[in-house]
Amino acid sequence: MSTTIEPTVRVETRRQPMPPRERLEQIFDIQDLDAIYSGKPAVKGVTMEVYKNLVTAIIGPSGCGKSTYIRCLNRMNDLITGFTQTGTIRYHGQDICGSDVDAVAVRRNIGMVFQRPNPFPKSIHDNVAWGMKVLGIRDDINARVERALTQAALWDEVKDRLKASALSLSGGQQQRLCIARAIAVEPDVVLMDEPASALDPIATQAIEELMHNLKSEYTFVIVTHNMQQAARVADMTAFFSISHGGEGQRWGELVEYDATEKIFTAPSDKRTEDYVTGRFG
Amino acid sequence: MSSAELTAAARRPFTGRRVQWGDLILQVVAGGAALAVTVLVALIIWKVIEGARLSIQTYGLGFVARVAWNPVLGHELYGAGSFIFGTAITSLFALLLAAPISMGIALYLTELAPTVIRGPVTALVETLAAIPSVVLGLWGILVLGPALGTTIQPWLHSALGFIPLFGPPTSSGASIFTAIIILTIMILPIVSSISRELFLGVPTELKEAGYGLGVTRWEVVRGVMFPYASGGIAAALILGLGRAIGEAIAVTQVIGGGVFIHWNLFSGGDTLASKIAASYQGSTTKLQTASLIYLGLILLVFSLVVNLVAQWIVRRSARKLGIVRGGHA
Amino acid sequence: MSAQEVQRSVLRVEGLARRKAVNRTMELLAWVSALIAVAILGIVVYSVARRGLPALNLDLLTKDPIPFSLTNQPQGLRNAFVGTLVIVSLATLMALPFGILVAIYLNEFAPASIRNVVTMVLDILNGVPAIVIGIFVFGLFVVGHGQSGWAGSFALACLMLPLVARSTMEVLALVPNSLREASLGLGVARWRTTLSIVLPQTIGGILTGTVLAVARVAGETAPLLFVSSFVGTKTSWNPLHALQSIPVAIFELSESPDPADHARAWAAAFVLLMFILFASLGARWLATRSRRKIMGR
Numbered sequence: 001m002s003t004t005i006e007p008t009v010r011v012e013t014r015r016q017p018m019p020p021r022e023r024l025e026q027i028f029d030i031q032d033l034d035a036i037y038s039g040k041p042a043v044k045g046v047t048m049e050v051y052k053n054l055v056t057a058i059i060g061p062s063g064c065g066k067s068t069y070i071r072c073l074n075r076m077n078d079l080i081t082g083f084t085q086t087g088t089i090r091y092h093g094q095d096i097c098g099s100d101v102d103a104v105a106v107r108r109n110i111g112m113v114f115q116r117p118n119p120f121p122k123s124i125h126d127n128v129a130w131g132m133k134v135l136g137i138r139d140d141i142n143a144r145v146e147r148a149l150t151q152a153a154l155w156d157e158v159k160d161r162l163k164a165s166a167l168s169l170s171g172g173q174q175q176r177l178c179i180a181r182a183i184a185v186e187p188d189v190v191l192m193d194e195p196a197s198a199l200d201p202i203a204t205q206a207i208e209e210l211m212h213n214l215k216s217e218y219t220f221v222i223v224t225h226n227m228q229q230a231a232r233v234a235d236m237t238a239f240f241s242i243s244h245g246g247e248g249q250r251w252g253e254l255v256e257y258d259a260t261e262k263i264f265t266a267p268s269d270k271r272t273e274d275y276v277t278g279r280f281g
Numbered sequence: 282m283s284s285a286e287l288t289a290a291a292r293r294p295f296t297g298r299r300v301q302w303g304d305l306i307l308q309v310v311a312g313g314a315a316l317a318v319t320v321l322v323a324l325i326i327w328k329v330i331e332g333a334r335l336s337i338q339t340y341g342l343g344f345v346a347r348v349a350w351n352p353v354l355g356h357e358l359y360g361a362g363s364f365i366f367g368t369a370i371t372s373l374f375a376l377l378l379a380a381p382i383s384m385g386i387a388l389y390l391t392e393l394a395p396t397v398i399r400g401p402v403t404a405l406v407e408t409l410a411a412i413p414s415v416v417l418g419l420w421g422i423l424v425l426g427p428a429l430g431t432t433i434q435p436w437l438h439s440a441l442g443f444i445p446l447f448g449p450p451t452s453s454g455a456s457i458f459t460a461i462i463i464l465t466i467m468i469l470p471i472v473s474s475i476s477r478e479l480f481l482g483v484p485t486e487l488k489e490a491g492y493g494l495g496v497t498r499w500e501v502v503r504g505v506m507f508p509y510a511s512g513g514i515a516a517a518l519i520l521g522l523g524r525a526i527g528e529a530i531a532v533t534q535v536i537g538g539g540v541f542i543h544w545n546l547f548s549g550g551d552t553l554a555s556k557i558a559a560s561y562q563g564s565t566t567k568l569q570t571a572s573l574i575y576l577g578l579i580l581l582v583f584s585l586v587v588n589l590v591a592q593w594i595v596r597r598s599a600r601k602l603g604i605v606r607g608g609h610a
Numbered sequence: 611m612s613a614q615e616v617q618r619s620v621l622r623v624e625g626l627a628r629r630k631a632v633n634r635t636m637e638l639l640a641w642v643s644a645l646i647a648v649a650i651l652g653i654v655v656y657s658v659a660r661r662g663l664p665a666l667n668l669d670l671l672t673k674d675p676i677p678f679s680l681t682n683q684p685q686g687l688r689n690a691f692v693g694t695l696v697i698v699s700l701a702t703l704m705a706l707p708f709g710i711l712v713a714i715y716l717n718e719f720a721p722a723s724i725r726n727v728v729t730m731v732l733d734i735l736n737g738v739p740a741i742v743i744g745i746f747v748f749g750l751f752v753v754g755h756g757q758s759g760w761a762g763s764f765a766l767a768c769l770m771l772p773l774v775a776r777s778t779m780e781v782l783a784l785v786p787n788s789l790r791e792a793s794l795g796l797g798v799a800r801w802r803t804t805l806s807i808v809l810p811q812t813i814g815g816i817l818t819g820t821v822l823a824v825a826r827v828a829g830e831t832a833p834l835l836f837v838s839s840f841v842g843t844k845t846s847w848n849p850l851h852a853l854q855s856i857p858v859a860i861f862e863l864s865e866s867p868d869p870a871d872h873a874r875a876w877a878a879a880f881v882l883l884m885f886i887l888f889a890s891l892g893a894r895w896l897a898t899r900s901r902r903k904i905m906g907r
Contacts, residue, residue: 091621104626108623114486121487131495135496135624136629178490304800311715311718318728318771319731325735325746381643385639385641407894408887409650413828415864419658419860423661561836584738
């Protein structure tokens with residue numbers, strides 16, 4: 001079944017070849033995860049690993065539960081009433097889904113950038129500094145703010161107006177500010193839920209470069225509906241698809257998870273092949 | 282008509298608008314009502330000034346600062362000083378007490394309460410606002426006052442009597458302190474219901490951004506929700522203040538009366554509104570009546586200022602948040 | 611290792627315990643605040659019921675008060691109940707059409723600048739303390755002519771007007787523009803569109819707003835003290851004279867030293883409170899229902 005296909009996606013990528021699987025360090029070990037909103041399943045039976053210092057992309061048609069899935073990884077779905085999940089998510093070997101695990105501590109280590117930029121109604125500086133101050137990081141705040149903004153490729157554009165309101169920035173700048181805000185607190189993992197979907201191509205490119213440059217310090221998991229983007233930035237790619245059940249139920253399932261190269265050139269599952277060749281979705 | 286005539290009629294331009302009399306009448310009548318409202322407000326201001334004229338002519342602006350109220354014939358002397366002080370001290374302390382409790386209520390109802398009880402508890406808190414002031418005042422004179430006068434007031438006096446605020450209490454409990462408690466009860470539902478709406482209006486994505494950094498709920502409230510809602514909360518507090526300033530009946534029932542400026546919360550006093558309510562029916566001379574109305578004029582000015590400040594704050598914060606909505610992508 | 615220790619080795623938790631303690635404290639305080647509010651409501655209603663129910667009897671509604679009564683002859687507050695009925699009814703008749711017309715003008719016809727000004731004026735009117743309204747109506751109608759129920763109604767109408775106008779405006783704004791456009795597109799004149807198409811959709815909301823306004827002014831004392839308080843004890847239905855009202859009666863009885871007077875005050879307060887509570891809660895329930903109907907849910 002490993003016939004090479006003609007992918008619709010032919011992209012330039014600066015992605016370096018991945019180290020062999022044995023040398024990869026596991027950060028997440030997800031086993032048989034079901035995510036359910038008020039009795040209606042959003043994703044079922046997800047089993048996969050996420051590796052340190054790689055960019056892992058989650059792709060698939062809309063409605064297949066990609067956002068729901070990624071929000072499970074940092075217990076963000078706890079905020080939604082009626083949400084339950086089964087299965088385990090091991091982070092560095094320890095299950096973070098149990099009720100005795102503090103979600104606040106989980107999110108400290110696993111940060112998130114959202115689909116639409118959502119900077120706080122504060123100044124640019126305070127947006128980045130607030131999280132640090134609250135979490136108890138008090139030394140060298142200004143230096144850390146500068147470092148985060150530099151890593152987010154925003155420093156040069158805002159260094160003269162750190163006191164200006166964050167809301168005066170353009171959409172692409174706001175999103176980079178949100179990324180700076182997330183990495184300022186030095187999390188372990190950064191989850192990104194379609195971070196560039198509301199942005200123009202130039203802003204998108206800036207964010208992709210950012211991920212590429214920061215990979216060595218952080219682990220990225222990115223949800224994207226844009227296959228080209230996944231092909232450009234991701235080392236590993238997970239393809240989700242929609243399954244149907246009785247009574248018109250639909251839920252998302254992990255179909256295939258492999259090195260990006262393989263997913264896009266020699267997928268094992270027909271559904272993956274259909275998706276990446278543009279036959280549907 | 283022949284087809285040629287029909288075509289000619291159709292081709293004729295729509296000359297001369299048919300006057301829609303109905304439209305005109307409705308607009309004039311409805312517009313007249315709107316105009317009448319404006320005239321009404323102007324009339325209110327004018328009539329109050331007119332009613333106070335005798336006292337304004339007699340005392341001028343010195344009335345405002347003078348601490349005196351002597352209706353004895355031949356020695357008549359009136360001044361608003363002690364009542365302005367009373368209004369200030371009762372309203373500000375009531376606001377001080379009501380603000381944190383209202384914030385707590387609003388937070389509980391928007392963030393903490395189990396979904397099923399949110400509706401009923403919200404309705405209960407708003408029902409607090411529906412209690413007529415005379416009923417609250419009745420409860421104040423006959424129940425709350427004596428209760429405070431025999432328990433909390435003596436206790437506070439013995440424990441903290443060195444602070445001038447907690448001087449010797451009266452046993453009836455009729456005091457500025459009781460009035461402050463009653464006013465707090467009146468302000469609570471106003472401030473909390475506006476704050477509740479404001480907290481509900483904080484966008485979920487903003488809160489999620491906070492939580493995503495790994496902070497606790499209180500930290501999100503303090504760092505994200507409060508700043509976002511701060512303009513509206515300020516307006517809510519000002520509106521609560523306005524309510525407290527204007528309350529005459531319940532305050533006059535429980536405050537005990539008095540014409541002096543002092544710091545002892547446990548003795549009696551009067552506010553602008555309560556003095557008017559208390560002395561009006563027994564007013565003997567034209568000068569006294571005019572002076573009471575002069576007090577009303579000062580009260581009106583305060584209320585207008587408070588009202589306009591609240592409106593200004595609401596407009597300003599709406600404009601500031603407008604940037605959020607109109608942000609360019 | 612225990613779960614806690616394991617967790618600590620994997621998730622960084624510096625200072626978390628203290629922050630969580632602060633969080634828990636704040637959540638507790640919020641809960642206590644809500645409890646305080648509900649408790650106060652309960653205490654007040656209980657107090658009024660406990661003292662008012664025993665004193666509640668038919669005499670209250672059927673007999674007039676007897677001044678300076680040293681005997682225990684049965685007496686009541688009939689004049690106050692009748693007076694309140696008359697005064698509040700007349701006030702509603704005055705305020706309702708006015709409020710609706712103002713709302714129609716502001717929502718359907720007025721250019722933005724006028725709408726802003728008049729809305730501001732309505733807010734100002736809403737903020738005028740009731741006692742100042744009393745002084746105003748006193749100066750307008752009572753000076754030279756004496757007190758009357760009409761003056762009382764007018765004063766209450768001034769208080770009701772902003773409430774009726776605002777709630778009517780809210781419901782008018784809820785009516786979708788597509789409805790107006792459909793009617794105008796058929797060639798129906800604006801006045802007809804407004805009165806026959808738009809207004810009927812808002813009846814529920816107007817009703818709710820009116821009930822709430824009535825509940826608000828039924829308990830208003832201050833203005834009536836000035837314009838309709840020098841009353842005898844006989845029941846009268848004639849608004850040309852001053853009429854007694856429930857709130858003023860409660861006020862006067864509450865200041866009296868006679869416990870029998872207090873008992874009657876509690877009874878009247880109980881009736882008033884129950885009426886207002888039922889009216890308010892009922893109106894709110896109606897409001898939720900009619901809003902759902904307009905939104906088509």
